[in-house]
Amino acid sequence: MVGGAAASAIKAAGYAPRLIIGDGLRGDPDGVAYDRLIATCSVRYIPVPWLHQVKPGGKMLVTLSGWSYASGLALLTVTAPGAATGRFLPGYTSFMLARPHDRPLRPTLALLPGEERPSGIDPEIIDTWAGSWVAQLAAPSAERMGVGAEQILWDVSTGSQSRTTPRPDGGWTVVQRGPARLWDQVETAVRSWQAVGEPHQEGFGITVSAARQRVWIGTEGGPGWDLPI
Missing domain, CATH: 3.40.50.150 (Vaccinia Virus protein VP39)
Structure with a gap:
């Protein structure tokens, strides 16, 4: 109008x-x-x-x-x-x-145990404007929560989740659960983005x-x- x-x-x-x-x-x-x-x-x-x-x-x-x-x-x-x-x-x-186009209604998030490994990227990169954009492109069905080095991704449709935490000796640990390896997807995308200069x-x-x-x-x-x- x-x-x-x-x-x-x-x-x-x-x-x-x-x-x-x-x-x-x-x-x-x-x-x-x-x-x-x-x-x-x-x-x-x-x-x-x-x-x-x-x-x-x-x-x-x-x-x-x-x-x-x-x-x-x-x-x-x-x-x-x-x-x-x-x-x-x-x-x-x-x-x-x-x-x-908005996300579906979801229950309260319960962080559950899963497979652990070191993260190959600094999780804080997906707290930036362009970094969060890349992460969303890589895992479009996931909702992102958390802040800084403690990031949480949750895909309601599959129940998949991932979360990162800093390690006391440096670096970060990621815990993943469910059929979609959300952090694997994000990590691969972020590395591709970084390879061309972010x-x-x-x-x-x-x-x-x-x-x-x-x-x-x-x-x-x-x-x-x-x-x-």
């Missing part, structure tokens, strides 16, 4: 603002295609109706987030109906997750097609992770 001076300027330019009430994740109910789409909530992946709601060559500005609440702002160009590509922008942008999110891009939505570092052939469609 547009009002005040902004609405007057739009009308003077020959455009008529439209107010649509409904489920924005489903797109325009009239099937209208637009030149621009700006999302003011975050999503775990690009909703397919949005990809058909913007004309080929049109732009989409979308904040991607997840159940660990790390965020990245992507500017995409629609290349064909249902397909788009783009890059992430610098800065620190976050929005509330769209309700259908870029902030402007070093990341995204490619969207009917088959998959993939976030990558550097170029499309670089390290990457599929979004949880």
Whole structure:
């Protein structure tokens, strides 16, 4: 909805603002295609109706987030109906997750015993803005808790969990439990990110097609992770 001076300027330019009430994740109910789409909530992946709601060559500005609440702002160009590509922008942008994309209701977390090993990365790295983003890409079904060297990842759907603690003699221990080895996934992703210089999110891009939505570092052939469609 547009009002005040902004609405007057739009009308003077020959455009008529439209107010649509409904489920924005489903797109325009009239099937209208637009030149621009700006999302003011975050999503775990690009909703397919949005990809058909913007004309080929049109732009989409979308904040991607997840159940660990790390965020990245992507500017995409629609290349064909249902397909788009783009890059992430610098800065620190976050929005509330769209309700259908938010994490499911969960019970109280109980930390349970599991397999122990040394952690190959400093857990504090996933407390940084870009580090938490990489961790979320690697384990998109996990919720992240904890702080500093004491990180907790919990995947409600599988019951998998991992937690890290500092060792008195230096380094860190990780305890993992469940079918998904969450810390293994995060550790591998963080090392790939570190190997290319730990870029902030402007070093990341995204490619969207009917088959998959993939976030990558550097170029499309670089390290990457599929979004949880």
